[in-house]
Amino acid sequence: MDKLSDEMLVAHFQGGRQDAFDVLMSRYKQKIYAYLLRSVKNYEDAEELTIEVFIKIYRALGTWEPRAKFTTWIYRIAHNLSIDHYRAKSRRTTAYLDDENSAIDEPASMDRRSNPENGVLEKDRHRIIGDAMEQLSPNQRSVFIMSRYDCLQIREIAEILGMAEGTVKIHLHRAVKKLKNILQPMWDKGEI
């Protein structure tokens, strides 16, 4: 079952094999969580949204047709949920991870085997990168995250975000340029 493609797994699920959904979940939970965490910048919210993504998928999987790749579909759901979440949050004035104290909040399930000193440095680095990404426009940020960390191709990103490929390229180009301007001086000073 593990070696089957996503689309084959969906077909198995539609044929009544529940374990196909388990495989899909274990295949994507890390990626979707990582994407959402980078988007919403809050560990608990990211976990909650990841659960919501899989519940939505489970409900829709029975009638899903392979018009697009499964990956594209699942990221699209995650992206839409993160936008809804962002809108809901912006109505309230809840503190995000932008706040320096909460920025280094460690998730309860963090890997404890790693060297704690490295962990702190990595968290600092992660926070700085997160702050830099906050300075991008929402579209630039989404495009950059999907391209850089989720290894999605331009065509897939365009499908997920409902944009033309050319627009995705422009956003990516601008995001790269902006991030370089923000992060390169920090690198030169040895701050990251």
Added chain:
Amino acid sequence: MCPKKELILDSYSNRNADLDQELVVHAAECLDCKEYLDNFDQVARLTETNLLHTVDLDQIEIEVYKRLAVQGGTLANTTDTVKRRFRKYELLDLLIRLKEIVRFSWINLNTYRLLWLTVLAVALFTAGWRYLVPENDLSSSVSISKPRLETFRQEQLRQHIEEANAMHYLKNDSRTSQSILRLVKEQAQGTDLESYAGQQIQIAQRQRW
């Protein structure tokens, strides 16, 4: 602005391990493209972080099934299965909680042992019974899913052909293109795609020489 910038962006964002040789040569001469290429390399280095990959997400599956069981699945025939799975998780949860409660209670040791053994025996019996009873009759599901599986298989073969064509016509890599097409030909036996793949191999071979 150099028009080849877009090719560099394509190559980078589509994760091509090696940039086209022509682009590398061009970037060495064109300052505009060199800067562009350097930007990508530098930002890739600057934004490297692996913090997220150490997070353990075991709870996600359990939580998804719990909520689905509470809310009910959309597929009528799978609601029961989800509920059954949820009951398994629920049982485990109950055992863990009981253990915690009893550990701190005033019950003397013998009563505790007796109670614990009874709970364990009931749990084992229930769990064993559930595992013995099959969750789904797979023989009936196979006949439903067969046409779908065939559709997906054909879809995948078509994607491979597209990939092979891209290799051949866009990247001038007829060797890789041919090997993909051979695989398609092998897997598509008895279908139209088999002869199509054969024709494409011949075209690729002719153009190579």
